[in-house]
Amino acid sequence: MELKDLYRLVRRGEGDTLEFKRKAAHPEKIVKEFVAFANTKGGDILIGVDDNGNIPGVKYAEExxxxLNKALTKLCKPRLKYEYNIIPLDEDESRAxxxxxxxxxxxxxxxALPDxxxxxxxxYVRLADKSIQxxxxxxxxxKFSRRKTGRILEIQEKEKALLEYLGEHESITLAKxxxxxxxxxxxxxxxxVNLVVSNILRINPSDKEDTFSMAPIINL
Known part of the structure; x- marks a missing residue:
């Protein structure tokens, strides 16, 4: 990534695929951002950028x-894949x-392991600009969505009651x-879970209580 690409990325602001961090001073806290991106749809993490989009950079990028790499090796299970590069902010490369x-x-x-x-x-998963448990x-x-084997789903009394409820309401919680x-x-x-994996329902993660709604219909 070049400097012009960095500026373009920062202008987007933090979101479901972008996270800013001023420094890696508390790497154990940053690990959860990596985990959330890996568990959702991937993303970019910029070290040396403030939450408001200012770009002070870091003085010792290699450190x-x-x-951070040490923390990712020890505090992620299973280990995840990532790539990184250093983007100098000036000609003498004093900050990056x-x-x-x-x-x-x-x-x-x-x-993400505590230690x-x-x-x-x-x-963790990514929800807008936050990583939530x-x-x-x-x-x-x-877990079940990444299995390649087919699933046989039987719509019985409980499933019918659920689908009827969602015919009248936008979503439902597990408790409901x-x-x-x-x-x-x-x-x-x-x-x-079976209905979500079968693409009949959609799960909407939340830091309070997940909801379930009908999955969108795909017109072929």
């Missing part, structure tokens, strides 16, 4: 890269921006589906 490009992963969901001695972590339903949708179906959380969640 920023070393610290580090550009990371994260691709949507074929091995998702990825997890290198822990074997469990949290999955993925619910169990979102994680299962990610439990209420109308009289199912426990596990069984209600399984039905919702």
């Amino acid at each position: 920023e890269i070393y610290v 921006v580090v550009h990371y490009e994260v691709a949507e992963s074929k091995k998702k969901p990825h997890y 290198e001695n822990t074997d469990w972590g949290k999955a 993925a619910s169990k339903e979102v994680r299962n949708v990610i 589906f439990q209420e109308i179906s009289k199912l426990n959380r596990y069984k209600a969640s399984k039905i919702l």
Whole structure:
């Protein structure tokens, strides 16, 4: 990426595929942004750019890269793929921006670990300009959606009640589906996930409570 490309990218502002970071001072916090992009549709992370779009750059780009790459190696599970390059801001290269490009992963969901001695972590997804923790339903949708085997879906009484509800309402939560179906959380969640993976429903992640709505109809 060249300097002119950097300016063009920054003008877009933070969003579902772009994140700004002033420095890599707390790499364990930045790891979740990488995980969120890998679990969603990929994105770019710029080190040396303020949230408001100012570009002060960083003085020691190689040190920023070393610290962040070390954290990504130890605090991501499974390891994710990314590329990076240094973009000098002036001729003497006294300050620069580090550009990371994260691709949507074929091995998702990825997890951000709290420390290198822990074997469990949290999955994140990207929602607008934020990285939010993925619910169990979102994680299962990610996991099952990448399987290539076909799925057989039977529309039974509970599924019919759900689809009838969505015929009259824009969306439904897991809690509401439990209420109308009289199912426990596990069984209600399984039905919702199956319908999402079968492209009948769409899951709408949220940092409060996920919602489910009818998937858009594709005209062939």
